Amino acid sequence: MRKVFSRFIHSLPGISNLAIQLKFKNEIQLIKGLHNTSCEKSSIIHFSINKSATQYVKKILTSCSVENGLTPIHLHGYAFQSHFPYLDQISKDEMKKYSHLFKPNGYLYSVFGGMIDGIEELHKYKIILMIRDPRDILVSKYFSVAYSRSTEYENEEKNQYFMERRSQVKKMTLDEFVLSESDSLLSVFSRYERVLVSKYSNMYLSKYEEMVSEFPLWLSQILEFCELEISKNLFNKLIKENVKLIPDNENIERHIRRAKPGDYNEKLKRETIDILNQSFESVLQTYNYI
Numbered sequence: 001m002r003k004v005f006s007r008f009i010h011s012l013p014g015i016s017n018l019a020i021q022l023k024f025k026n027e028i029q030l031i032k033g034l035h036n037t038s039c040e041k042s043s044i045i046h047f048s049i050n051k052s053a054t055q056y057v058k059k060i061l062t063s064c065s066v067e068n069g070l071t072p073i074h075l076h077g078y079a080f081q082s083h084f085p086y087l088d089q090i091s092k093d094e095m096k097k098y099s100h101l102f103k104p105n106g107y108l109y110s111v112f113g114g115m116i117d118g119i120e121e122l123h124k125y126k127i128i129l130m131i132r133d134p135r136d137i138l139v140s141k142y143f144s145v146a147y148s149r150s151t152e153y154e155n156e157e158k159n160q161y162f163m164e165r166r167s168q169v170k171k172m173t174l175d176e177f178v179l180s181e182s183d184s185l186l187s188v189f190s191r192y193e194r195v196l197v198s199k200y201s202n203m204y205l206s207k208y209e210e211m212v213s214e215f216p217l218w219l220s221q222i223l224e225f226c227e228l229e230i231s232k233n234l235f236n237k238l239i240k241e242n243v244k245l246i247p248d249n250e251n252i253e254r255h256i257r258r259a260k261p262g263d264y265n266e267k268l269k270r271e272t273i274d275i276l277n278q279s280f281e282s283v284l285q286t287y288n289y290i
Contacts, residue, residue, distance in 0.1 A: 024078040026071060030101055039069040039106035044126045044226050046110035049188055051140040052132035052208045058111040060238060065108040068228045072108045088114030115191045123202055126226045129192060132208035133289045134185055134280045135264035138178040145169045175272040182279050189283045209261040215242045
């Protein structure tokens with residue numbers, strides 16, 4: 001009976017198994033055009049760059065949004081566990097097929113690791129862009145892929161891909177990896193600048209470094225921008241959790257390995273830093289990382 005049920009679940013279009021169906025119930029309904037909400041608060045779209053506390057900030061925004069009646073929608077997470085496309089990796093024309101997913105009221109869309117080109121009436125949303133020093137991002141990504149990131153995913157095909165990727169990265173030095181990934185990261189920054197930063201004023205630029213150095217102030221500013229009001233209990237809870245998350249010592253096998261801005265200075269060779277400084281010169285100047 002269990003095998004028959006398993007075959008039935010796997011036969012469902014767009015759903016790989018029951019766990020995904022349950023975890024992403026709202027996302028699947030939204031994709032099918034069946035999800036609605038009566039919440040009139042402005043929808044929030046959370047953009048980020050991977051290794052800029054993407055999942056942590058998503059968790060915070062989710063808690064605060066739910067308390068305000070918004071429905072959290074994790075399309076990127078659903079794409080990771082299924083065959084649904086990563087919306088930040090498709091063209092503006094291809095995005096037309098998915099334009100119905102974005103509604104300007106009542107939803108939290110979090111988190112996307114790159115800019116989505118083609119969201120209609122983007123000026124009506126509360127947009128958060130979370131960035132981090134690209135040199136620290138590259139260092140953090142190396143330790144994440146090689147050591148700390150979990151490999152237990154619902155999608156076996158993607159799980160196998162990541163295991164092979166980890167094996168390849170472990171054969172590289174940190175400096176080799178950082179240089180090999182720099183062009184890809186630069187393209188993410190450039191797309192944000194071209195499609196979002198230079199066009200929309202309804203965007204809040206949030207920096208990882210500010211979150212790490214002054215979390216209560218960072219949280220208050222995020223809430224003010226999104227026009228979210230949360231209970232004192234939740235606010236204090238988030239602050240206490242943040243204090244516990246910051247490690248006393250570096251541990252390469254922990255998801256939060258160090259959380260120290262400028263870590264690249266201690267990890268990379270001087271010649272590698274010089275190359276990165278030249279490649280990311282415009283980014284470093286624009287976001288005041290020089």
